[in-house]
Amino acid sequence: MDNYNPANLLLLLVILFNFFLLGSSRLGACIRTVAIQGSILSLLPLFLHGFSGHSLFLAGGAFLLKGLAIPFLLLRAIRQVHIKREMEPLIGYVPTLLLGTLATAGAFIFSDRLPLIEAHRGSLFIPVGLATLATGFLMLITRRKAITQALGYLIFENGIFIFGMLLAEAMPLMVEAGVLLDLLVAVFVMGIVMHQINREFSSMNTGKLSSLRE
Amino acid sequence: MNLLFNAFLLFGLGALLAIIPWRGGKAATLFGSGSAILGCLLGLLAAGQGLAAGAAETFFLPLSIPGGAFSLRLDGLSAFFLLPLFVVGLAGALYGGEYMKGGEKSRWSGLHWTWYNLLILSMALVVTAANGMLFLFAWECMSLTSFFLVITEHNLAEAVEAGWTYLLATHLGAAFLFAFFLSASALSGSLEFASFRMLGQLSIPAASGLFLLLLVGFGSKAGVFPFHVWLPDAHPAAPSHVSALMSGVMVKTAIYGLLRLFSFLPAAPPPWWGGLLMAIGIIGALFGIAMAALQRDVKRSLAYSTVENIGIILLALGFWMQCRATGHYLAAALALAGALIHLLNHSLFKSLLFMGAGSLMHGSGSRDLNRMGGLMRRMPVTGVLIVCGGLAISALPPFNGLIGEWFIYRALLESGTVLSGLAGFFPLVLIGLLALVGGMVLIVMTRIIGIALAGEPRSPAAAGAHEAGWPMWSGMAALALLCLAGGLMPVLLLQVAGRAATLLDPAAATLLAGNAMSPWWLGIMALLLFGCILAAYGFLRWRQGRGIVASSRTWGCGFAFPSSRMSYSAESYTELPQSAMFCNCLSPSTEDGRTIGFFPEAKRFSFEAPDPVLERLFKPFFRRAARVCSGFRGLQAGQLHVYLLYIFSATILLLFWVGQR
Numbered sequence: 001m002d003n004y005n006p007a008n009l010l011l012l013l014v015i016l017f018n019f020f021l022l023g024s025s026r027l028g029a030c031i032r033t034v035a036i037q038g039s040i041l042s043l044l045p046l047f048l049h050g051f052s053g054h055s056l057f058l059a060g061g062a063f064l065l066k067g068l069a070i071p072f073l074l075l076r077a078i079r080q081v082h083i084k085r086e087m088e089p090l091i092g093y094v095p096t097l098l099l100g101t102l103a104t105a106g107a108f109i110f111s112d113r114l115p116l117i118e119a120h121r122g123s124l125f126i127p128v129g130l131a132t133l134a135t136g137f138l139m140l141i142t143r144r145k146a147i148t149q150a151l152g153y154l155i156f157e158n159g160i161f162i163f164g165m166l167l168a169e170a171m172p173l174m175v176e177a178g179v180l181l182d183l184l185v186a187v188f189v190m191g192i193v194m195h196q197i198n199r200e201f202s203s204m205n206t207g208k209l210s211s212l213r214e
Numbered sequence: 215m216n217l218l219f220n221a222f223l224l225f226g227l228g229a230l231l232a233i234i235p236w237r238g239g240k241a242a243t244l245f246g247s248g249s250a251i252l253g254c255l256l257g258l259l260a261a262g263q264g265l266a267a268g269a270a271e272t273f274f275l276p277l278s279i280p281g282g283a284f285s286l287r288l289d290g291l292s293a294f295f296l297l298p299l300f301v302v303g304l305a306g307a308l309y310g311g312e313y314m315k316g317g318e319k320s321r322w323s324g325l326h327w328t329w330y331n332l333l334i335l336s337m338a339l340v341v342t343a344a345n346g347m348l349f350l351f352a353w354e355c356m357s358l359t360s361f362f363l364v365i366t367e368h369n370l371a372e373a374v375e376a377g378w379t380y381l382l383a384t385h386l387g388a389a390f391l392f393a394f395f396l397s398a399s400a401l402s403g404s405l406e407f408a409s410f411r412m413l414g415q416l417s418i419p420a421a422s423g424l425f426l427l428l429l430v431g432f433g434s435k436a437g438v439f440p441f442h443v444w445l446p447d448a449h450p451a452a453p454s455h456v457s458a459l460m461s462g463v464m465v466k467t468a469i470y471g472l473l474r475l476f477s478f479l480p481a482a483p484p485p486w487w488g489g490l491l492m493a494i495g496i497i498g499a500l501f502g503i504a505m506a507a508l509q510r511d512v513k514r515s516l517a518y519s520t521v522e523n524i525g526i527i528l529l530a531l532g533f534w535m536q537c538r539a540t541g542h543y544l545a546a547a548l549a550l551a552g553a554l555i556h557l558l559n560h561s562l563f564k565s566l567l568f569m570g571a572g573s574l575m576h577g578s579g580s581r582d583l584n585r586m587g588g589l590m591r592r593m594p595v596t597g598v599l600i601v602c603g604g605l606a607i608s609a610l611p612p613f614n615g616l617i618g619e620w621f622i623y624r625a626l627l628e629s630g631t632v633l634s635g636l637a638g639f640f641p642l643v644l645i646g647l648l649a650l651v652g653g654m655v656l657i658v659m660t661r662i663i664g665i666a667l668a669g670e671p672r673s674p675a676a677a678g679a680h681e682a683g684w685p686m687w688s689g690m691a692a693l694a695l696l697c698l699a700g701g702l703m704p705v706l707l708l709q710v711a712g713r714a715a716t717l718l719d720p721a722a723a724t725l726l727a728g729n730a731m732s733p734w735w736l737g738i739m740a741l742l743l744f745g746c747i748l749a750a751y752g753f754l755r756w757r758q759g760r761g762i763v764a765s766s767r768t769w770g771c772g773f774a775f776p777s778s779r780m781s782y783s784a785e786s787y788t789e790l791p792q793s794a795m796f797c798n799c800l801s802p803s804t805e806d807g808r809t810i811g812f813f814p815e816a817k818r819f820s821f822e823a824p825d826p827v828l829e830r831l832f833k834p835f836f837r838r839a840a841r842v843c844s845g846f847r848g849l850q851a852g853q854l855h856v857y858l859l860y861i862f863s864a865t866i867l868l869l870f871w872v873g874q875r
Contacts, residue, residue, distance in 0.1 A: 090855055113873045137862040141855045149854070 007047040010040050011128040014162070015104060018135040021155065022100040023093050025085050027147060031074045034154050038066025041158055044165050062161065065180050070154065070187050077191055078147055091142040103134035125166050132159030150190040157183050215271045215288060217260035218342070221300075224253035225335035232327035239324070243311050246327020250307035250334060257300040257338060264293030265713050272344065281405040282347030286339075291477075294554065294714035295341040295470045298561035301696065302462045303334045306455035308689035309569050312682065313455060313576060319367050326366050326453065333359040333459065340467050346395040346405035349471075353391065357384040357435075360464060363456045364448045376447035383444035387434025394427040394475070410478040421479050425487055428475055436468035438528060439498030442521045443828040446505070449517035450581060454572020455689070457513060458565035461520045466561055469527060477718055485539045491532025496647050498525030501800070503654040507791055508802050508823035510784040511581045512571040512662060516564065519607065519658060522651060523560045527553050529644070530622045537629060538719065545632070547715075547722035548625035554711035556618025559700060563606035563615060566693040570600035573686055574666055577679035583665045583784035587672040592679040595687045597667045602694040604659040606701070609652060611740030614700030617707055620736065623648065654791065661787045669768045670778040702737040785821045799826050 017037045024030055042062035045055040078084070089096070107130035120126065136156030140149060157179075164179070228249025235242040264271070270289035277283050288296075310330065314323040336359060339352035361384070365377035399405045401420075402412040413424070434441040445465075449457040502521030509515040530553035537546035571581075573596040578586050590597035606613035609620075623645060630641035671677035681687075700707050708726060716723040770776035792801065802823035851857070 110869060110873055134862075137858065137865075140858045141862060144855075 005047070007044060008124050010043060010047070011124045011162070013040055014128055014158070015131060018104070018132055018155070019097060019100060021151070022135060022138060023097045025089075025093065027078050027084055027145075028075065030148070030151055031071050031078070034151055034158075035067050035071035037158055038070075038154070039063055041161050042067060044162070048165055061177065061180050065184055066154070066158070066161075069184065073187055073191060074147065074150060083145070083147070088144065089142050090144060096138055096142050100135055100138055103138065104131040107131040107134060120166055123166075125162055129159050129162035132156075132162060135159070146190065150187060153186060153190070154183070215260070215273055215286070217256050217263065218286075218288065218338070221253040221256040221260060222335055222338065224249045224256065225331045225338075228253065229328045229331040229335070232324050232331065235324050242324030242327055243314065246324070246331060247307040247311040250327070250331050251304055253331070253334065254300040254304035254307065257296060258304070260288070261293045261296035261300060264288045264296065265290065265710060279347060281399065282351075283345045283406065284348060285345040285406060286342045286348075287344035287407065288342055289717055290713035290715075291470070291474060291717045292341045294558070294710060295466060296338060297710070298466065298558055299334065299337050299341070299463045301693070302459055302561060302565045305565065305569070305689035305693050306330070306459050308692075309458075309572070309686050310453065310455040312685040313453060313572060318369060319453065322366055322368075326363065329359045329362045329366075330456065330459075333363060333456075333464075337463060337467055341470050344407040346399060346407070346410075349407075350388075350391065350395060353471075354388065356464065356467065357381070357388065360452075360456075360460055363460075364452045366453055366456070367451070370451070373451040376444075376451035380444040380448040383434050383441065387431050387441065390427050390431030390434075391471075394424060394431060397427075398424065398475075398478075407474075407478070410475070413478045414480050416480060418480070418484055422484070422487070425476070425479060425483070428472055429490075432468040432472045433494075436465045436472075437521050437524050439494050439501060439521070439525065440827055440831070442498070442502070442524075443825055443832055445521060446509075446514050446517045446825060449520070449568070450511055450513035454513070454568055454575065457517075457572070458568040461517065461568055462561040462565035465520060465524060466557055469524075469531075469557060473531075473718060483535060483539055485536050488532040488534070488536030488539060491528050491535065492644070493532075495525045495527070495529030495532055496644060498522070499529065499651045500525075500647065503651050503658060504791070504796055504800050505823065505825065506658045507654060507661065507788040508800075510583045510821075512574065512583055512586075512666065513568065513581055515583075515658060515662060516567055516571060519567075519655070520560075520564060522655070523556070523564065523607075526619070526622065526648070526651070527557050527560070529648070530556065530625070533622075533625060533629075533641075533644075534719070534722075537625070538722075542629050542632065543721050544725060545625045545629040546719065547725040548621050548628060550715050550719055550722050551708060551711050551726050552618050552621030552623075552625055554714050555621060555707050556615075558707065558710065559606070559614040559618050559697070562693050562697050562700070563603045563613070566599065566603040566690055566697065567607065569686070569690045569693070570596055570603055571662075573682040573690070574600075574679075576682055576686070578673070579675040579679075580673065583662065585673040586666040586676050587669045587778060587781070588667075588676060589671075589679055590667040592671075592676075593681045596682055596690070599687065599690045599694050600667065601663060602697060604663050606697045608656045608659050612698065612701045612737070612744045614697045614704075614707065616701060616740065617704040617733065617736060619648075619652070620733065657788065657791060661784065665782070665784045665787060669781050672778045672781075701740055704733040704736045708733065799830075 014037055017033050017040075020033055021030055021037075024033070042059045045058040045062075049055040091099070104127075108127040111126040111130060114126065116126065133156060136152050136154075136159055139152035139155055143149065143152065160179070228246055231249065232242045232246035270287055272288075273284075273286040275284040307330070310326075314320055314326060319326075333356060336352045336355035340349065340356055343349040343352055361377055361381045364380055365373050367373045368377075395405065398410060398413060401416065402409045413421070416424070429438070430441070432438075434444075437445040445461075449461055452460060499522045502518045502523075502525055506515045506518035506522065509518060530549045534546050534549040534553060537543070537549060573593065574586060574589060575581050577593050577596070578589060580586065602613065606615040609615040609618075626641040626645045626648070630638050630645065632638070633641070671679075712723050712726045715726060766772075767776050768781065771780065773780065802821055804822075805818065805820040849860075
């Protein structure tokens with residue numbers, strides 16, 4: 001494996017952004033970070049598969065959605081409901097960071113044990129993908145606000161995107177397009193849910209949803 | 215086979231057409247009952263052809279369901295079970311058209327006809343299916359449609375509760391059947407019944423496991439003793455013709471399943487299989503009839519009597535298995551014939567009695583025996599038909615109930631006299647116990663007839679009772695005529711049973727086909743006996759007519775102003791067996807109304823006979839299970855984060871599990 005591969009540099013950046021997301025309480029910064037993370041990821045198909053029509057479409061689509069459209073929607077949403085910070089997460093920022101570190105380390109250890117094909121052995125794609133998935137999960141579990149939940153899903157999707165890169169050759173265009181479209185719809189739904197929670201409970205706290213339990 | 219398919223088509227069509235008017239009304243009744251009647255007539259022709267033809271007819275249509283295929287087989291055994299299904303279905307459709315009219319229940323008559331047609335269709339599929347998947351599918355359809363029929367009157371809390379009990383019991387039983395079919399298909403490689411023949415080479419312990427699965431799975435549907443708990447609740451709650459169909463036919467489909475799948479197991483079963491069946495059979499018979507004597511609800515009493523009759527059938531089947539295993543082929547043949555004939559008979563007279571009870575309800579407005587009385591004079595046709603059913607179920611000539619029991623008694627006597635020592639003692643003990651059951655049946659039936667039909671009306675509603683319309687009693691009359699025909703022509707019953715026996719036990723079928731044990735004289739003797747009784751009655755009546763007769767009210771006891779409250783009540787009639795014969799565990803809970811002081815005072819007396827198995831075994835068990843399970847309610851936190859944590863931890867665990875391999 002060529003350690004000077006620019007793709008690896010980008011992947012290491014993705015991990016750094018993961019840590020920033022886990023440790024930061026400012027929502028605006030988080031959304032922008034996710035946007036930057038998404039734009040970085042949108043470069044990956046070009047580095048990995050060269051300038052083909054398929055990879056150009058992937059890169060362009062991912063950049064438009066992950067880098068521009070979704071962050072724009074989310075930023076507008078927090079402007080509308082006037083919140084800037086995630087207050088009182090279920091697990092504090094420092095413990096979350098520690099958990100994130102553990103998860104990242106675990107992802108690297110685990111990916112060594114996976115029965116991979118020769119071409120992918122030792123590549124950073126698998127551990128970074130797993131680590132990003134775990135970060136998304138941690139974000140979903142530890143944060144209360146609906147907006148941070150949406151961010152968690154976005155990070156989660158980024159992890160899946162990294163995995164998908166390895167399969168981009170095999171994956172039909174339609175599937176990719178479908179995944180990206182799903183994501184956009186999910187953000188729209190989340191926006192509607194946020195609006196509704198805000199209106200019903202005068203708060204964006206998803207914990208309030210537990211009053212809907214049977 | 216074509217006839218059968220046309221019948222299926224008619225049932226399906228009827229189910230569709232009856233639901234269109236939704237709220238019921240004339241159109242729904244016309245379509246629903248009309249298609250059920252036509253379908254049953256076609257089905258009867260098909261069943262008759264199936265019985266007459268020696269060879270089995272098969273039909274195969276592959277389906278895309280894994281392991282499933284639309285594979286049917288119409289042979290002697292299937293045709294034998296189709297016969298009562300279509301007879302009772304026909305009588306019920308005639309009866310139901312009138313029964314569902316009027317009152318609150320007419321609101322759901324359209325929907326009810328849909329379920330009724332589908333129930334007959336699914337039962338016909340159950341007894342003709344030759345593929346495990348199709349069988350289970352039809353079985354589940356049968357359970358669900360009958361559940362919906364039980365809760366037809368879902369405005370009554372009692373009916374809904376009975377429905378839930380039934381649904382729970384039937385699904386727990388179905389779980390055992392799923393286990394059976396899964397392991398049978400794993401062992402034989404396919405879900406087709408044809409490949410189940412390979413199960414015949416199983417070792418005895420493995421086959422015994424399968425046998426126990428069958429027994430529990432089908433037992434819960436058939437109302438076999440410890441699993442009968444749903445039956446006394448569900449039968450009274452359902453409309454009467456549905457109770458007739460359920461009690462007369464549906465519980466028999468479970469016996470069909472047991473017999474059909476048992477025929478694939480090794481031909482030389484260990485003797486304890488038969489012994490087990492006999493034990494639960496005789497316990498169930500004694501328990502059922504004892505409980506039947508304690509119920510003041512007519513239909514509940516009849517439902518317990520079904521438990522008793524299923525017990526008798528199981529006893530005979532167990533005796534057949536045991537005799538075959540030990541090489542007493544004559545006794546085995548007699549027991550098998552007895553079981554099959556009794557099964558056929560029971561479906562006829564029990565349906566007749568349930569419909570009769572329904573007519574009494576319809577006329578007097580209550581199911582409570584203590585609110586009936588004097589109905590013989592007000593509903594003479596129904597009354598006479600109920601007496602016919604009562605004679606049949608008590609195994610009295612000239613009706614059909616006698617024939618089946620006669621074979622069972624003969625089987626027991628046969629082996630009791632051939633065997634020596636302890637082995638010969640058991641059949642003789644069983645004869646005694648069976649006779650005890652027979653005596654109790656007589657008590658139960660005289661109680662129903664005596665309290666409900668004879669005497670004076672015990673409520674204003676009973677005093678104003680009206681006779682049922684002709685569709686109702688014509689359905690019952692058809693069943694009563696069939697009961698009489700069976701009693702007068704026992705050879706016919708034996709021939710029909712012989713067709714079914716060919717598949718189960720060819721040796722027994724050849725023995726039965728021989729003329730040696732043909733009971734042709736039984737019908738003639740029965741007729742003579744009955745003629746003598748009638749003649750004696752006529753003679754007494756004639757002599758009485760010439761003397762001086764003073765008529766007074768029944769149970770007037772010489773009082774100046776007798777009231778019906780002085781007469782025997784349903785409870786007091788059974789006080790003798792209850793206080794002298796029953797063990798403690800059966801005794802009902804009474805709030806005593808004895809007066810002790812010198813002067814009369816106000817007293818209350820109440821009497822309740824809940825099912826001891828349900829109260830002491832199942833309810834505590836399920837309550838405890840619910841308590842244990844409610845501990846897991848904490849897992850449902852209602853917090854999105856916690857659910858995500860579950861998913862996350864499950865994913866991590868799975869990843870580790872994959873990594874370990």
